[in-house]
Amino acid sequence: MSPAPAQRGREELGKHEKYRNSTGREIRELCRAGLWEDSTAGMARNFYQANLVILPKEYAFEFMCFCHRNPKPCPLIDVTEPGNPEFARAAPGSDVRTDLPAYYVYREGELVEERTDIKNIWRDDHVGFITGCTFSADAVLEESDVEFGRIETASGRFGAYVTSISCEPAGRLHGHMVLNARPVAAHSVARVVEITSRYPLAHGGPVHVGFPEQIGVDLAKPDWGQDRGTFGNYVPVFWGCGVTPAVVARESRLPEMITHKVAHMFVTDLRI
Amino acid sequence: MSPAPAQRGREELGKHEKYRNSTGREIRELCRAGLWEDSTAGMARNFYQANLVILPKEYAFEFMCFCHRNPKPCPLIDVTEPGNPEFARAAPGSDVRTDLPAYYVYREGELVEERTDIKNIWRDDHVGFITGCTFSADAVLEESDVEFGRIETASGRFGAYVTSISCEPAGRLHGHMVLNARPVAAHSVARVVEITSRYPLAHGGPVHVGFPEQIGVDLAKPDWGQDRGTFGNYVPVFWGCGVTPAVVARESRLPEMITHKVAHMFVTDLRI
Numbered sequence: 043m044s045p046a047p048a049q050r051g052r053e054e055l056g057k058h059e060k061y062r063n064s065t066g067r068e069i070r071e072l073c074r075a076g077l078w079e080d081s082t083a084g085m086a087r088n089f090y091q092a093n094l095v096i097l098p099k100e101y102a103f104e105f106m107c108f109c110h111r112n113p114k115p116c117p118l119i120d121v122t123e124p125g126n127p128e129f130a131r132a133a134p135g136s137d138v139r140t141d142l143p144a145y146y147v148y149r150e151g152e153l154v155e156e157r158t159d160i161k162n163i164w165r166d167d168h169v170g171f172i173t174g175c176t177f178s179a180d181a182v183l184e185e186s187d188v189e190f191g192r193i194e195t196a197s198g199r200f201g202a203y204v205t206s207i208s209c210e211p212a213g214r215l216h217g218h219m220v221l222n223a224r225p226v227a228a229h230s231v232a233r234v235v236e237i238t239s240r241y242p243l244a245h246g247g248p249v250h251v252g253f254p255e256q257i258g259v260d261l262a263k264p265d266w267g268q269d270r271g272t273f274g275n276y277v278p279v280f281w282g283c284g285v286t287p288a289v290v291a292r293e294s295r296l297p298e299m300i301t302h303k304v305a306h307m308f309v310t311d312l313r314i
Numbered sequence: 315m316s317p318a319p320a321q322r323g324r325e326e327l328g329k330h331e332k333y334r335n336s337t338g339r340e341i342r343e344l345c346r347a348g349l350w351e352d353s354t355a356g357m358a359r360n361f362y363q364a365n366l367v368i369l370p371k372e373y374a375f376e377f378m379c380f381c382h383r384n385p386k387p388c389p390l391i392d393v394t395e396p397g398n399p400e401f402a403r404a405a406p407g408s409d410v411r412t413d414l415p416a417y418y419v420y421r422e423g424e425l426v427e428e429r430t431d432i433k434n435i436w437r438d439d440h441v442g443f444i445t446g447c448t449f450s451a452d453a454v455l456e457e458s459d460v461e462f463g464r465i466e467t468a469s470g471r472f473g474a475y476v477t478s479i480s481c482e483p484a485g486r487l488h489g490h491m492v493l494n495a496r497p498v499a500a501h502s503v504a505r506v507v508e509i510t511s512r513y514p515l516a517h518g519g520p521v522h523v524g525f526p527e528q529i530g531v532d533l534a535k536p537d538w539g540q541d542r543g544t545f546g547n548y549v550p551v552f553w554g555c556g557v558t559p560a561v562v563a564r565e566s567r568l569p570e571m572i573t574h575k576v577a578h579m580f581v582t583d584l585r586i
Contacts, residue, residue, distance in 0.1 A: 102375045106378040131482065
């Protein structure tokens with residue numbers, strides 16, 4: 043019998059705890075060796091983790107423009123040369139085809155496949171992009187005096203929501219912005235803005251503070267992740283979310299996009 | 315008889331003074347109407363000014379990567395859609411073909427022509443890029459308590475130097491970094507770093523502080539601009555310079571690049 047979700051959550055966190063002080067390279071090597079197919083939450087806490095997007099070269103300039111125009115959901119960290127699977131600046135020696143625990147493949151905007159490597163589908167015209175991830179700021183927030191509402195989900199994280207905010211389009215790329223919500227004690231709101239604004243590569247400061255309905259969000263119905271936390275007397279604060287490109291793939295009907303699996307990130311060599 | 319340089323310098327500053335509090339749009343309209351072909355130094359002080367680079371679409375993705383990898387010399391502000399001459403986010407309604415006082419045209423890396431508009435040479439495959447300019451931080455520094463060495467040049471600015479620092483390459487684009495030097499009183503060095511670091515779009519904090527010879531610079535021999543200021547007991551502090559892409563054009567032998575004329579910038583609608 044598989045353990046109850048709360049029990050499983052604690053076990054998972056324990057398993058991740060072992061790699062808390064690992065380097066980015068160590069996590070990538072673990073994935074490359076086929077020894078880790080799980081979420082990277084809480085691992086290599088001192089290193090930036092990143093969302094992955096792989097697109098055909100034909101879309102590369104447009105996606106660069108998209109990231110530049112939408113830095114809150116898509117803070118660009120590094121770009122590969124076309125056909126070269128290495129993120130040469132953020133993670134020298136890396137191989138994007140093997141160094142993540144799991145991948146999603148989207149075709150015509152639909153998620154069609156989940157894989158643990160992409161060796162057989164990587165092509166010479168593929169370009170890889172990594173954009174910053176909220177896990178990186180989490181490490182700093184954990185040590186801070188910011189008071190959050192209780193988080194009881196197995197993943198230890200709150201839900202992500204497709205909002206009514208349109209991203210700034212770029213060529214053929216357009217879509218609604220995805221935001222992560224966290225409940226913040228009123229007396230901590232200014233502080234959490236100050237702290238997260240210092241980390242633009244981890245989505246920076248919030249996109250919205252206070253009224254979910256103004257951005258088309260029903261807190262009880264996240265599009266990703268369970269929301270079993272408490273908002274109650276806490277202020278809902280929303281940060282850019284790296285799932286946004288998946289929504290862009292769907293809304294723009296992109297022929298092909300490969301990404302990391304949600305929460306299964308590329309861990310860089312960049313220290314926070 | 316034309317006036318001596320120092321006299322001419324004062325007249326020029328007077329002429330610019332009139333537009334000190336103009337908006338970016340007003341300066342662009344002045345240029346578009348053919349009423350201004352001079353430097354934009356000191357004009358529209360509350361708005362970001364920008365370096366311009368126009369390249370064929372074939373180079374657009376590589377230049378985006380180049381800017382992303384070299385944010386100190388090339389802090390990217392906005393990019394046009396291919397063939398569309400409007401910077402739609404930084405300056406709605408702008409027309410890159412007419413809205414600058416003067417342009418340089420480079421072919422095979424050599425400066426071959428200076429123009430006051432580019433209406434007849436703009437093509438459907440052209441993409442425009444604007445990157446931040448040091449003029450924007452100057453306005454803030456002028457009001458600050460930072461003590462600079464004396465500046466006696468006609469332009470009121472110190473020289474720019476091609477350094478021995480190689481930019482991070484991107485595809486076919488490579489070249490040495492150009493830096494601006496300013497003499498800063500030793501007691502002001504930390505302060506000038508603090509202030510300029512707040513303005514990443516105006517080149518941000520310095521790239522080098524202290525030893526010009528370590529970056530291949532002879533202060534007496536600037537590559538652009540005269541240096542008749544005093545370094546003496548002042549610390550030489552170097553910031554990224556928007557002339558860098560012209561050096562990239564030369565070193566990478568780019569078939570075609572159009573830029574602003576030095577110090578004749580694109581003035582945006584973005585407030586500092």
